[in-house]
Amino acid sequence: GAVVSQHPSRVICKSGTSVKIECRSLDFQATTMFWYRQFPKQSLMLMATSNEGSKATYEQGVEKDKFLINHASLTLSTLTVTSAHPEDSSFYICSAAREVTSNQPQHFGDGTRLSIL
Amino acid sequence: DAKTTQPPSMDCAEGRAANLPCNHSTISGNEYVYWYRQIHSQGPQYIIHGLKNNETNEMASLIITEDRKSSTLILPHATLRDTAVYYCIVRAWNTGNQFYFGTGTSLTVIP
Numbered sequence: 001g002a003v004v005s006q007h008p009s010r011v012i013c014k015s016g017t018s019v020k021i022e023c024r025s026l027d028f029q030a031t032t033m034f035w036y037r038q039f040p041k042q043s044l045m046l047m048a049t050s051n052e053g054s055k056a057t058y059e060q061g062v063e064k065d066k067f068l069i070n071h072a073s074l075t076l077s078t079l080t081v082t083s084a085h086p087e088d089s090s091f092y093i094c095s096a097a098r099e100v101t102s103n104q105p106q107h108f109g110d111g112t113r114l115s116i117l
Numbered sequence: 118d119a120k121t122t123q124p125p126s127m128d129c130a131e132g133r134a135a136n137l138p139c140n141h142s143t144i145s146g147n148e149y150v151y152w153y154r155q156i157h158s159q160g161p162q163y164i165i166h167g168l169k170n171n172e173t174n175e176m177a178s179l180i181i182t183e184d185r186k187s188s189t190l191i192l193p194h195a196t197l198r199d200t201a202v203y204y205c206i207v208r209a210w211n212t213g214n215q216f217y218f219g220t221g222t223s224l225t226v227i228p
Contacts (some may be wrong), residue, residue, distance in 0.1 A: 006160070034215055043204070044161070044218040093160050095216070103149050103168070103210040108160035 003027055004096050006109030013084065014117055020080045021112045023094030029074035030096035034106065035067075038091040050077040084116045120144065121205045126223040129199075135192040137222050139205030142186040147209045150181060151216070152190045154201040154224075161204065161218075164190065195226045 005024045013019060023033055031052045036044040048069055049057040056069035066088075068080040077096075081088055091113050095106040122140040129135040141150060149168050153161040165172055165179045167188075172179045178191040192199055204221040 004160075036218075043220050044155075046215050046217060049215060091158070095160075103166065105151055105163045105166055106216055107163060108153075110160045111158070113158070 003107045004094065004109040006094055006112050008112060009110060010113045010115075012115045012117065015085050016083055017116075018080055018082045019084055019114060020078055021092055021094075021114075023077045023079070023096070023109055025075045025096045025107075028096075028098045030077075030098070031074060033071060033077040033094055033096045035069065035077075035079050036093045036095070038093060038111075044093060047079075050079075052077075081114065084114070086116045089114055089116045120148075120207050120217075121219050123203070123205055123219060123222045125220065126225070128225050128227055129192075129195045131197060131226050131228050132194055135190075135195040135199065135224060135226070137190040137192075137203050137205075137224065138187065139190070140187045141205070141207050144185050144207050145209065148207045149210055150179065150185075150188050151206045151208060152177070152179065153204045153206065154199075155204065155221070156201045164203075195224075197226050197228065200224060200226045 007022045033050040035047045037047050038044045046059050047062045050069045050071040052071045058064045071077040091111050093111040095108045097106045098104050149166050151166040152164040155161045165177050167179045181188045202221040202223050204218050206216050
């Protein structure tokens with residue numbers, strides 16, 4: 001069964017709205033989670049690394065004030081797309097691993113499809 | 118940046134073995150090879166990973182060359198549900214490095 005859950009699975013909202021996406025690890029504690037974005041017919045692009053109890057680490061070119069990440073507990077990370085515009089429409093995916101510094105694989109959520117009108 | 122090279126697409130007849138190659142000629146000694154697949158509009162699904170020995174699980178087999186510069190994912194009896202994009206990723210186990218995805222191979226299983 002799924003070990004990483006994302007919610008919601010789909011969001012449609014108006015331009016200028018802020019949208020929050022939740023990522024939960026269901027049966028393990030995750031000190032680190034990762035957020036990806038995927039545009040149609042493209043691969044997954046890592047956006048940021050979410051660290052429990054500390055600031056997220058953003059990949060080059062990703063606006064930290066645009067994509068707010070909060071990792072308040074060992075089982076929950078949230079990504080908030082602030083003042084979303086049509087160009088932010090994409091498929092957002094999170095992942096988590098039981099232990100980051102090990103060979104254990106990451107497990108991915110089923111993604112959130114965000115559509116900004 | 119992705120450190121792997123995969124063919125963009127492949128076809129496989131249903132019931133036959135699907136052999137998906139991956140080149141990772143610059144792999145380091147502490148990097149594992151991971152395989153994931155992504156079915157349309159879903160998150161990536163973990164398949165298998167390995168360091169240098171061949172690995173097998175209920176989904177697939179992973180064959181890594183002796184010099185570790187390439188590997189092959191084998192789906193022994195492909196079904197239509199195996200149609201997906203398959204990603205080969207290398208990642209160091211001891212540095213907490215993130216997974217960086219390449220372009221993957223789009224596998225189409227043909228009836």
